[in-house]
Amino acid sequence: MAVTSMNRSTVLNGRKYQSFLAGNYRESFEFIERQTTVGTSTLSVTFSSIPTNYTNLVIRYYTQSQNEISTQEALVLQFNNDTANNYTRIHFLQGNGTTPAAGYSGAAGAIWGGRSACQPSQYPNTYGVGEIYLFNYRDVSKKKMVMSYSGMENNVGIDTIISTGSWNITNAINSITIKNDSGLAFSASCFFGLYGVK
Amino acid sequence: MPQPGHVLIREDILTSPTSNIVYSTLPNFYSDLVIDVSVKSTFSGRTDGGLRFNGDSGNNYERVYLVSGGVTTFTTRIGNQNGLYLLYTPGPNVPFTMEQSEFNIQNYNINGKFKSVNSILNDASQQSTVINGTWKNTSPITSITIFAITYTFDVGSRFRLWGIL
Numbered sequence: 001m002a003v004t005s006m007n008r009s010t011v012l013n014g015r016k017y018q019s020f021l022a023g024n025y026r027e028s029f030e031f032i033e034r035q036t037t038v039g040t041s042t043l044s045v046t047f048s049s050i051p052t053n054y055t056n057l058v059i060r061y062y063t064q065s066q067n068e069i070s071t072q073e074a075l076v077l078q079f080n081n082d083t084a085n086n087y088t089r090i091h092f093l094q095g096n097g098t099t100p101a102a103g104y105s106g107a108a109g110a111i112w113g114g115r116s117a118c119q120p121s122q123y124p125n126t127y128g129v130g131e132i133y134l135f136n137y138r139d140v141s142k143k144k145m146v147m148s149y150s151g152m153e154n155n156v157g158i159d160t161i162i163s164t165g166s167w168n169i170t171n172a173i174n175s176i177t178i179k180n181d182s183g184l185a186f187s188a189s190c191f192f193g194l195y196g197v198k
Numbered sequence: 199m200p201q202p203g204h205v206l207i208r209e210d211i212l213t214s215p216t217s218n219i220v221y222s223t224l225p226n227f228y229s230d231l232v233i234d235v236s237v238k239s240t241f242s243g244r245t246d247g248g249l250r251f252n253g254d255s256g257n258n259y260e261r262v263y264l265v266s267g268g269v270t271t272f273t274t275r276i277g278n279q280n281g282l283y284l285l286y287t288p289g290p291n292v293p294f295t296m297e298q299s300e301f302n303i304q305n306y307n308i309n310g311k312f313k314s315v316n317s318i319l320n321d322a323s324q325q326s327t328v329i330n331g332t333w334k335n336t337s338p339i340t341s342i343t344i345f346a347i348t349y350t351f352d353v354g355s356r357f358r359l360w361g362i363l
Contacts, residue, residue, distance in 0.1 A: 031203035031363040034229060060230060060362065062304040062314070095264025095328070097275025125336055129304040129314040151262065151316055151330025158262045158275050160316075160330040191305060193229055193362070195203045 028198040029058070037190040040066055044179035045186070047194050050137070052172070054196035057134040064127045064187040065116040065180040072118050072128065072157035074181035076110035079144065079173045087111040092163040111165040114150030116180050117157060120187050127190070128152035137173040144173060204232070207359045215240050215350035219357045221342045224306070228361035231303040233344070236296045236356045239287040241349035244324075247285035249301065250343045251313065251333050255280050261331035267324065281345060282331040284317050288324070290352070297321045306339040313339055 035045050050057070067073050078087075089105040090112035105112075114130035117123065130150025136142055144167040151160035167173075178192055205228075210219055224231070239245045250259075260277035261284070276283075288295045302316040312332050319327040333339075344357060 029202070029204040034363075060302070060304065093264065093271075095262060095273030097262045097273055100264055100271040100273045125310070125312040125334075126332065127305070127311060127314060129302065129316050129330070131302060131316065149316060149318060149328055151328070152314065153260055153262050153275075153330050153332040160262050160264050160273075160328050162264075162328055189305075189308060189311060191229065193203075195362075 030196045030198070032194040032196050034191060034193045037186045037188055039188055040185055042186045043183070044177050045192050046175060046177045048175040050174055050176065051196060052138050054198055055136065056197040057137050058195040058197060059113070059132040059134070059176070059178070060193045060195070061114065061132070061191065062127045062129050063116040063190045064120055065118050065182065066120060066185045066187060067118040067180065067182050068121060070118045070182070072152055072159055073116050074112050075114045075116050075128070076179060076181045077113045077132070077146070078110050078177045079167050080171060080175055081177065082167070082169065083109050085109055086168050088166045088168060090163050090165045092161055094159065094161040097158045110181070111146055111167060112148070112163055113146065113178065114148045115152045115159055115161065117152045117154065119156065123154045126152065126154040134173065140170055140172050142170060143168050203363050205361045205363070207361050210357045212351055212353050212355045215352055217346055217350045219344040221359055224340055224342065225361060226307050226338070228307070228363060229305065230362040231306050232360040232362060233301040233303070233342070234358050234360070235285070235299050235344070237285065237287050238296050238352040238355055239289045239346055239349050240352045241289040242291050243289055245287055245289065245346060245349050246283050247287055247344065247346040248281045248283040249315065250281045250345060251335070251339045252337060252341055253343070254333070254335060258334045259331060260334065261329055263327055263329040265325050265327045282315060282333060284315070284319065284329055284331065285346070286319065286321065286327070287346065287351070288321060295321070296355070303339065309338050310336045312336060
């Protein structure tokens, strides 16, 4: 990317850098890949080229499902194409504007990662947003733990929620598939950003 | 070469009480924006504050939040507000305590969709809160105001704006 302007940094940390970014970034948090949906036929998004030089991964998303029935639905993840019941789906704490809730759902074929907004014909402008944290994704001696916080807000789907879950397999994660729990496609303009944390 | 995913755009540390922090020239090439704050108010008790986008102070914001007060938990949804109220800031009667919050503004530059903000607030002396808010406007976000109502952010409050590639 061409340098088009320069400003004097306001960060005074006493460190010296060779980069133009000169201390103005979190060195441990790096961009890996971003996928954006085009049209309304994308059933899933897969990150299949995951570097092995990070400690944790982060996914940031902005999603809407083509689901016209539900008010909102789960965004789910699968690792290494594993569709068996090897996941602890979710422990969660949820606020829907009326009653706080907590819950658990055990063995499942995917892990919960947050919310997709629904009913796109009626609420075309509302998307669910969230962040998903995958810890120790390449550690072959431990199960893989996932934490997310997410939410969405329109007149029918109202949610803010934090969750944890796990993939109960010790293999390193080398691919991540994200889809709507209903199996229905994503709307256009959804995005999923993958980041590595050192 | 790896690209830094989290780039600091601006940092403000107050040297005098201030009621608004305004980001009026946002770059448009990031995917998301993140604001993290460590704030205290000049009000003797706690006071609200939040975000407004593109100078919009109309009733175009709504939010749902979940609060843990240590003993009780509650959730509330509030629509049609004149700002996205995400701050609940301690004052000088709560010494040595700053509110720590992070606001995630996904797809801030998209045209034709509402803008959603995911935030988490940690005020260890009283409560922890997660909030999801929406600005019901489809314009790209070109400016952000962090505001405190009635009182001001006190000296030492820190505000940082980050771009996410």
